[in-house]
Amino acid sequence: MIMDNFKVTPWEVSGTIDYDKLIRQFGATKITDQLKARMSKAAGNDPHHMLQRDFFFSHRDLDLALNDHEKGKGFFLYTGRGPSKGMHIGHLIPLMFTKWLQDAFKVNLYIEITDDEKFLFRREYDWKEVQKNAYDNILDIAAVGFDPDRTFIFKDSEYIKNVYPLLMRTARKITGSTVKAVFGFDDSTNIGLSFYPAYQVIPAFFEQKRCLIPCAIDQDPYWKIQRDVAEGLGFVKAAAVHCKFLPPLQGITGKMSSSAGSETAILLTDDEKTVKNKINKYAFSGGQSTVEEHRRMGGNPDIDVSYQWLKILFEPDDSKLKKIHDDYKSGKMLTGELKAVLIEKINAFLKEHREARKKAEKDVDKFMYSGKLAKEMWERTYE
Amino acid sequence: MIMDNFKVTPWEVSGTIDYDKLIRQFGATKITDQLKARMSKAAGNDPHHMLQRDFFFSHRDLDLALNDHEKGKGFFLYTGRGPSKGMHIGHLIPLMFTKWLQDAFKVNLYIEITDDEKFLFRREYDWKEVQKNAYDNILDIAAVGFDPDRTFIFKDSEYIKNVYPLLMRTARKITGSTVKAVFGFDDSTNIGLSFYPAYQVIPAFFEQKRCLIPCAIDQDPYWKIQRDVAEGLGFVKAAAVHCKFLPPLQGITGKMSSSAGSETAILLTDDEKTVKNKINKYAFSGGQSTVEEHRRMGGNPDIDVSYQWLKILFEPDDSKLKKIHDDYKSGKMLTGELKAVLIEKINAFLKEHREARKKAEKDVDKFMYSGKLAKEMWERTYE
Numbered sequence: 001m002i003m004d005n006f007k008v009t010p011w012e013v014s015g016t017i018d019y020d021k022l023i024r025q026f027g028a029t030k031i032t033d034q035l036k037a038r039m040s041k042a043a044g045n046d047p048h049h050m051l052q053r054d055f056f057f058s059h060r061d062l063d064l065a066l067n068d069h070e071k072g073k074g075f076f077l078y079t080g081r082g083p084s085k086g087m088h089i090g091h092l093i094p095l096m097f098t099k100w101l102q103d104a105f106k107v108n109l110y111i112e113i114t115d116d117e118k119f120l121f122r123r124e125y126d127w128k129e130v131q132k133n134a135y136d137n138i139l140d141i142a143a144v145g146f147d148p149d150r151t152f153i154f155k156d157s158e159y160i161k162n163v164y165p166l167l168m169r170t171a172r173k174i175t176g177s178t179v180k181a182v183f184g185f186d187d188s189t190n191i192g193l194s195f196y197p198a199y200q201v202i203p204a205f206f207e208q209k210r211c212l213i214p215c216a217i218d219q220d221p222y223w224k225i226q227r228d229v230a231e232g233l234g235f236v237k238a239a240a241v242h243c244k245f246l247p248p249l250q251g252i253t254g255k256m257s258s259s260a261g262s263e264t265a266i267l268l269t270d271d272e273k274t275v276k277n278k279i280n281k282y283a284f285s286g287g288q289s290t291v292e293e294h295r296r297m298g299g300n301p302d303i304d305v306s307y308q309w310l311k312i313l314f315e316p317d318d319s320k321l322k323k324i325h326d327d328y329k330s331g332k333m334l335t336g337e338l339k340a341v342l343i344e345k346i347n348a349f350l351k352e353h354r355e356a357r358k359k360a361e362k363d364v365d366k367f368m369y370s371g372k373l374a375k376e377m378w379e380r381t382y383e
Numbered sequence: 384m385i386m387d388n389f390k391v392t393p394w395e396v397s398g399t400i401d402y403d404k405l406i407r408q409f410g411a412t413k414i415t416d417q418l419k420a421r422m423s424k425a426a427g428n429d430p431h432h433m434l435q436r437d438f439f440f441s442h443r444d445l446d447l448a449l450n451d452h453e454k455g456k457g458f459f460l461y462t463g464r465g466p467s468k469g470m471h472i473g474h475l476i477p478l479m480f481t482k483w484l485q486d487a488f489k490v491n492l493y494i495e496i497t498d499d500e501k502f503l504f505r506r507e508y509d510w511k512e513v514q515k516n517a518y519d520n521i522l523d524i525a526a527v528g529f530d531p532d533r534t535f536i537f538k539d540s541e542y543i544k545n546v547y548p549l550l551m552r553t554a555r556k557i558t559g560s561t562v563k564a565v566f567g568f569d570d571s572t573n574i575g576l577s578f579y580p581a582y583q584v585i586p587a588f589f590e591q592k593r594c595l596i597p598c599a600i601d602q603d604p605y606w607k608i609q610r611d612v613a614e615g616l617g618f619v620k621a622a623a624v625h626c627k628f629l630p631p632l633q634g635i636t637g638k639m640s641s642s643a644g645s646e647t648a649i650l651l652t653d654d655e656k657t658v659k660n661k662i663n664k665y666a667f668s669g670g671q672s673t674v675e676e677h678r679r680m681g682g683n684p685d686i687d688v689s690y691q692w693l694k695i696l697f698e699p700d701d702s703k704l705k706k707i708h709d710d711y712k713s714g715k716m717l718t719g720e721l722k723a724v725l726i727e728k729i730n731a732f733l734k735e736h737r738e739a740r741k742k743a744e745k746d747v748d749k750f751m752y753s754g755k756l757a758k759e760m761w762e763r764t765y766e
Contacts, residue, residue, distance in 0.1 A: 171575030
C-alpha cells in the first residue's frame, strides 16, 4: 500500500503511518470496544493490554472466529517470521499476543519460518546464512512459551514436500497480475519471489476451521489473497488481527527500517549496558529541554518513545501506566526518570527472555518434530 | 518460438515445421556428418539410426560432451516427461535414444516426471489424476530398459524437498521478463507455471559434470535458461541433442496435437486390431489413388507416413529400409503392402513393450527408490 505520506508493504514500512487510512485502504475493520469486550470475556476475563490499548487495532472476521469459538467449532492460529540476523523487541509483539490467544483459547498454532522468502528477497544472503538465522530466530520464538503439544514451528524449506500438492493447487489460482497488484511486483521481480505468496497462504489451510492470524498490518496483502482463493479450494477464509508497528527509538513519527539498525531498536541480544546507553542516547523524548522548563510545562507522553514502549509492551498494569503518564505530563517525572523505568523494565524482560531462550533449546525439537501437533503434521500431506 | 507458418513451444507444436529455421531461431547447431561419425565411434561403432537418419538433428555442445567423455571427465544424461493420460509411440523416441546413450557411454541418467507442471498447465486436471497418469507413464518409461543402478526416475512433487534450496537459488536468478520472453507467458499466467521453469532446470545441476539432454526441440527454451544461469550458480552449461517430432498419422505436414488424439497416434495400449485399423484408415499415404496408377507412377516415400515411421522408428536396418523405399517409389510395393509391413512392426514392438512394462513393475522401485543411484539421490540435498 503506497500512500501520499507513507508506504506499507510486507517489505517496506516508511513515513508517518495513518492507521485509519490504512484500515480503509486494506479494507479491514477497526476493532470496536464491543469486540474488545467480547474478546476479553471469551478469553476468561483476562484482557490483553495490547488489545485494550489499541495496539492490536484492526481485524478481518475476528468476530466470526469468536462465533466459531462460542459455537464449539473452534479456530486455529497461524503466524510467521522471515528469519533475520537477530530479532529485536518489536518482532516479539505478534508472538506475545499469539501466546495470549493460545493460552486463552487452547488452540493449535502454526508458525511458518519463511526461509525461502527471505532468501529470495535478499540477494546478498546465502542459503546457509538464512538457515543459521532461522535457527537463531526459532529459539527466540520458542522462548515466548507456546504450548509444545499444540504448536508446530516449521521452515518452508523443510515442510515443502508435505504441502506441495496443495501449494500447486493454490498457485494455479493466483495470476501474475494479482501478485503485481497486491505486492507491487514487476517483470524484474524474480520468479521465486512472485511465486512465494502462494506458500504464505498455505498454513491458513492446515485445518478445516477458521484460521486466525495475529500479525503486523503490513502482512495483510497475503490474507487478501488467501481470502480470494480459500473457498474455491474448499477452505475457510482466514481471519486476521492486525497490530501497529512498534515505534523505533528515534521517534514515533520516524522511519521504521525493515532491517532494523542496531541504533533504532533494542535487540534481544543487547546486554544491560547497551540497553541503558541506547535508551538514554536515542530514545526520542517528549520532555522539555531543561529540567526547569520540564517541571513547569511537563512532558508529552504521546510522542515520547519511552512512554510509548511502556504502554505497548512493558507496563501492562493500567494504574501504574496512568501514574507514569500523569506524572510525566505534569512535569513531576523527568525524562531521565522515565527512561530509567523503561531501562529497568527492558533489562528485566531481556533477562527473562534469555533464560527462556536457554530453556527453549530443548523444546525446539518438540515444536518442530516431536510434540503432539508437530508429529501429526509430519505424517500429513496436503492435497 | 512463433514463426510465420508454425509454432513450437513446450506446450504447443503446430503448422508445418521448418527445422532449419527453428535451429537458427533457437540458436542451436545442426548435427554434422563429422559429429555423427564421432558419436558412433565413441559409442563403440554402434551408431543409432535416429542419429544417422537425422531424426536427432540439432544440438548444443554435444561436441563438448564428447570431449568430456574422451578426457575421462564424463557427462550425465537427463530427460523428462510431463505425465499424460496414456503415452503414444512418439513419446518413447527421446527415451529410446537416451537408452542407447546410457548403454553406449555407461552414464547416470535422471528422468524428471513433471507432475507439477502438468497440473499447473492443465486446469481441468485434478492432482490425483496427474498422479495416476504419472505412475502409468513411469511404467512405460521403465519398460524402455534403463540401467536400474544408474537411473533415477523422480516425480517433482516427491523430490522437491531435496532440491528446494537449489531451486530457490535458481529461481532468484530468473526474472519474470525472462520467462515471459522465453515461454510467452503473460500476466494472466498463474504464478505456479511462471515459477515452474526453475524446477525443470534443476536436474541439469545434479552432478558437477556436463549434462547432456536428449529431447524434442520444443523443450530447448528451458536449456537456454539453464545455460544462462548455470555458471553463475557454479555449474556447467547443459548440452542438448534435439529430435524432430514424429509425424502424426494424418500426414507429415499436418498439425501435431499436444494432447495426441487417439486417431493421430498409436497409443502404447492399442491392441493389434486397433493398430491395424488406425494405420489402414488414417496413415497418410504417398501412393497413387489406383493400383494401376501406383504401378505406373510409383509412390512418394517422403510424404508417406508409414514409410516415415519405418524410417524413424521401426526399421533400423538400412538395407531393408532402402529396399522398401525403392520398391515403394518404383511402384513395385503398394500402399497396402507398405502399411502391412508397418502394422506388423508396430504390433511386434507393442507386444514386446507390454511384456517389458509388465516386468518393469518390479523395477520401478529400483528406479525411484532402491537402486544404487536412486538411493544416493534420496540421501542428497542440493544447496
